[in-house]
Amino acid sequence: MAKKVSMQDVADKAGVSRTTVSYVINDIPGSNIPTETKERIWAVVKKLGYRSNAMARGLRGGKSHVLGFITDNIADTPFIVDIIKGAQDSAFAANKILLVMDAENSQENEARIFQMMDEWQVEGVIYATTLHREIATTPYYFYTPTILVDCFSSDQSLSSVVPDEVQGGYVATKTLINQGHHRIGFINGPVSSQAAIGRLKGYLRALDENGISFCPALIRNGNWWQETGYDFTLELMSQAESPTAIFCGNDWMAMGAYDALKKIGKSIPRDVAIIGFDNREMIAAHMHPALTTVALPYYEMGKQAMAHLLSGQNSGHPVHIALECPLVLRESV
Amino acid sequence: MAKKVSMQDVADKAGVSRTTVSYVINDIPGSNIPTETKERIWAVVKKLGYRSNAMARGLRGGKSHVLGFITDNIADTPFIVDIIKGAQDSAFAANKILLVMDAENSQENEARIFQMMDEWQVEGVIYATTLHREIATTPYYFYTPTILVDCFSSDQSLSSVVPDEVQGGYVATKTLINQGHHRIGFINGPVSSQAAIGRLKGYLRALDENGISFCPALIRNGNWWQETGYDFTLELMSQAESPTAIFCGNDWMAMGAYDALKKIGKSIPRDVAIIGFDNREMIAAHMHPALTTVALPYYEMGKQAMAHLLSGQNSGHPVHIALECPLVLRESV
Numbered sequence: 079m080a081k082k083v084s085m086q087d088v089a090d091k092a093g094v095s096r097t098t099v100s101y102v103i104n105d106i107p108g109s110n111i112p113t114e115t116k117e118r119i120w121a122v123v124k125k126l127g128y129r130s131n132a133m134a135r136g137l138r139g140g141k142s143h144v145l146g147f148i149t150d151n152i153a154d155t156p157f158i159v160d161i162i163k164g165a166q167d168s169a170f171a172a173n174k175i176l177l178v179m180d181a182e183n184s185q186e187n188e189a190r191i192f193q194m195m196d197e198w199q200v201e202g203v204i205y206a207t208t209l210h211r212e213i214a215t216t217p218y219y220f221y222t223p224t225i226l227v228d229c230f231s232s233d234q235s236l237s238s239v240v241p242d243e244v245q246g247g248y249v250a251t252k253t254l255i256n257q258g259h260h261r262i263g264f265i266n267g268p269v270s271s272q273a274a275i276g277r278l279k280g281y282l283r284a285l286d287e288n289g290i291s292f293c294p295a296l297i298r299n300g301n302w303w304q305e306t307g308y309d310f311t312l313e314l315m316s317q318a319e320s321p322t323a324i325f326c327g328n329d330w331m332a333m334g335a336y337d338a339l340k341k342i343g344k345s346i347p348r349d350v351a352i353i354g355f356d357n358r359e360m361i362a363a364h365m366h367p368a369l370t371t372v373a374l375p376y377y378e379m380g381k382q383a384m385a386h387l388l389s390g391q392n393s394g395h396p397v398h399i400a401l402e403c404p405l406v407l408r409e410s411v
Numbered sequence: 412m413a414k415k416v417s418m419q420d421v422a423d424k425a426g427v428s429r430t431t432v433s434y435v436i437n438d439i440p441g442s443n444i445p446t447e448t449k450e451r452i453w454a455v456v457k458k459l460g461y462r463s464n465a466m467a468r469g470l471r472g473g474k475s476h477v478l479g480f481i482t483d484n485i486a487d488t489p490f491i492v493d494i495i496k497g498a499q500d501s502a503f504a505a506n507k508i509l510l511v512m513d514a515e516n517s518q519e520n521e522a523r524i525f526q527m528m529d530e531w532q533v534e535g536v537i538y539a540t541t542l543h544r545e546i547a548t549t550p551y552y553f554y555t556p557t558i559l560v561d562c563f564s565s566d567q568s569l570s571s572v573v574p575d576e577v578q579g580g581y582v583a584t585k586t587l588i589n590q591g592h593h594r595i596g597f598i599n600g601p602v603s604s605q606a607a608i609g610r611l612k613g614y615l616r617a618l619d620e621n622g623i624s625f626c627p628a629l630i631r632n633g634n635w636w637q638e639t640g641y642d643f644t645l646e647l648m649s650q651a652e653s654p655t656a657i658f659c660g661n662d663w664m665a666m667g668a669y670d671a672l673k674k675i676g677k678s679i680p681r682d683v684a685i686i687g688f689d690n691r692e693m694i695a696a697h698m699h700p701a702l703t704t705v706a707l708p709y710y711e712m713g714k715q716a717m718a719h720l721l722s723g724q725n726s727g728h729p730v731h732i733a734l735e736c737p738l739v740l741r742e743s744v
Contacts, residue, residue: 152496159489159491163486175524178510179509180509194477305697366670
């Protein structure tokens, strides 16, 4: 049997890079490749009889029953495992198998992994990040049907499933307002994070809707770690008009807030109510008192992304799904 | 090109199961297959020209540069990610790529995954469990060179890398003894767990070496959760001769012990010293006071297992490695 013609063969023959060939074959919008070059590439494709795996799949109508899951850095947060679990449960239910690979923050690894997934003819790929963020698309995202989880592409060319941070910030704040709180401290994440930006919007919307004026002195930007929760709680509590409730941007910082309040002899929720974010169940459910928090729907995100991939509708118009962050009521509010 | 002969083809022709063929081809000891059957299978292999991937690899001398990582249940504990990270760092350093698949506690999935890994011609497989335990081997563990992590096979036929629980229990107890403690409470894990069995041995050895008599009233078996740490600490502290130090079988139970001691107005470590186990850094390093604990060497386990696979020595005599659990000194002792 003759050696299978590769994309590199096409690139060599056409005198362009493999990336350019990929752009043209996968018809990626906005790549600005001159029509002349495109025509030359298609001529070579025809002449050499090149078939991309996607094309071959289409021709054969066969299915590999394998779905891919690619992470930017699997060891960054334990949350990624919940996304994997959700995706896997969807895949297993459809009698498909999930293949997980981690790029460890390297674009080179990422390109190689997407290429291997393509070679193994996976039916589709979930690309998930460990931080909710914007990503720039590269050609390899288009080798197979790909859906983004916990991230989104600036050009909206790929489907995505993300948490609704604004709604999450809103529900946390509204829960405190409903308990009669008006001076609500907010120890948010770093200013530039997608999560912090969205949650601040939600916080402001809840105040606004309830006629509570915004007081900048009640806002702090922590770094997600306990220590900043601890330090900023002491700071907020030492102010002339100290808050009666504190919204912490994650459960770690809420742990720090607990320790700070215990240190200054304040009782939760009698003296100060605390609400967290993330619902790291192993922590939140077991704190004293158990922490009321807002859950990040990681499992659901993985599950719905996979369901969308398996529905086969991903090849059409990209969809952008923002999933609700549900309130988890416990004892700290 | 003629269709490649599969193991199933051999099985059909020889009138036996695929498993039996696999046992014979991979020469798995203790499978009790009659010599007559073995000879019939080898005759079919020869006649059909069957080549297992392992054989083909040997003939070709080619390498896939892909290593497999199979877990019994990826979502069970966050620790598995550290094993993956260690394995991956070793693999990446050798310019290999790691492919992770999770069997989600299903033997059927597991068999299918091992088979796919074989089809994709991975160079070797790490099989890791989320709990340190003994496993029974099945034929598919032998499709490719496989090494076990955090588990071991009863017949010792596969190489394994596990934590040295006895040494870990010993170092925790010895650390408390060195600080002058003689009445050392021990809130261990469930009696039947490998971890609890090993750590109790280490605890007893340290007492014995230091001439401290064992007092069964100081031992409790928790369920790894905060609540049992909390409840058993209150129990131990209410005894006539209460402990001056408590060794908690994991950091969660140590968290519970902290809350219990704070509740009854005891200071750590002045009134009661606490030592944990696991070194869940995100918790232990940030508790008040920061928790002294014993680390489980998950990252190292993944790294060394992969190094052993890549060394090519795994095909020979199986090795059994028990890695040291190092002490992490902070402020609670």
